[in-house]
Amino acid sequence: MLGFWYSKSPQFAKDHKDFWRARLIAHFLLFSTAYFFILTVLNVFYFEQLDLALIDCLGLVISLTIYFWFYKSGNVNVTAWAVTLMASSLAILFIISVGGNPFSILWATLIPPIAFFLIGRKRGSIISAIAFSICAYLIYTQQQQTINNNHRVRIII
Template sequence: MLRFWFKEFPQYPCDHTDYWRTRLISYALLVTTSYFLLLTIINIVTFSNFSLALLDGTGLLFSLGIFAWFRATGNVTVASWAVTIMVTALILLFVTSAKGYSHSLYWATLVPPFAFFLLGRKFGTAVSTFTFFICVLVVYKQMETQQPGYFAFGSLLNVIEVSVAHILLFRFYEQARSSAYNTLAIRNTEILQLAETDKLTGLFNREKLESTLITLLSKVDEQHPLSVMLLDVDHFKKINDQYGHFEGDKVLRVLAKKLQELMREEDVVARWGGEEFVVLCATTSLEKAMQLAQRIREDIAKQVISGHALTISVGVAQYVPSDSLDSLLGRADVGLYQAKNNGRNSVIAA
């Protein structure tokens, strides 16, 4: 039954801004429908009061009508207004009929949570102001008549019922808030990843590489040297010219994955641009970086990358105290240029 009642609207997935409004509308309609149905039965069976039963039955039909229309259209805005008006009218009818006695005024405190959540700040303020204005008039009438207040069992029931309703409402709001916060955190993580990641290869992009390199440079000392590799795919232009850019992109994706597999855990691999890649080798001397670069070059030369035999040229440089970020990468680029001039498929230190 509840699975039928709480319809999932494809246009309002769980991360949509209106998702929780649809849930509150369904909850409110479930409560009001059950309320009117119960009162209709009680007035007919227990009290034989057919006039009140007719009034409650009308409310039942109205609640079911909103529910059926909402399920058919999924119009959150209109349904929000209909539910808010119905809930507000129901509460004010009870408050005015009880003349504010027996703690009936306590029910009016349920209107703002509904109105603000469903209608927003502007109209939520208007509906809440109107509701409390009616409550003020009721209290003013009490002052005029000078009637004594009675605290009977009905007063206790009103306090208990409204308190339970508040707990359930704010439990619902906390669930909505927590869900929205978690969704926002996931989206922020995705946005950060997109900002730091090269779309084609999934490696760090140039901006993330530079920020990581700046961080590593601040930690360099004699015990923690830093070396940089600049890698370039030899004759990559031939692949694009002969097989097309889509095939070239495929080769770069597979090569990027292969480079990640060949690197050590502490190494940072990034796409520099085109068919060029940069590797940051933390706590690595020039000698060890050269050995790593040679091993990578040899391994790539033995592989068939996406159906192509590839070779790479590599320039390697170690940070020295006079280096800046640009000069360190510039020296690695000089080594790469020399490797290209030396016939490619080689590693040169600069």
């Protein structure tokens, strides 16, 4: 069954410079397609959270679109950027949609390994810095709200 998925992606010899990048792209797209499909179904039918289901469905559609484009074009560099931007954008979108809760910030830790390996250290650092800046801002706003609420309670008491 998995042979179909991998046979359609561009094939490179093991000594080719893009062999491992193409493998990571194929693995990531397989994982993200399955992951987003399961999350979409769970969020629609079990949790009844249609806003999160919409994000997951978007991830599913984007994953499949990138996969089929990768299959047709075989362009590793453009696909590496597409996968990195998809993973980063969807992780940040999820983190923002749940208000930067502590459990959601963990998703940002997936961005650097994907970005560094697929698009390089310099560009991966920029993508990671943007993602972590957004997370830091969300954490800062949460702390400000907590501090403001604590001051209100002290004033009332």
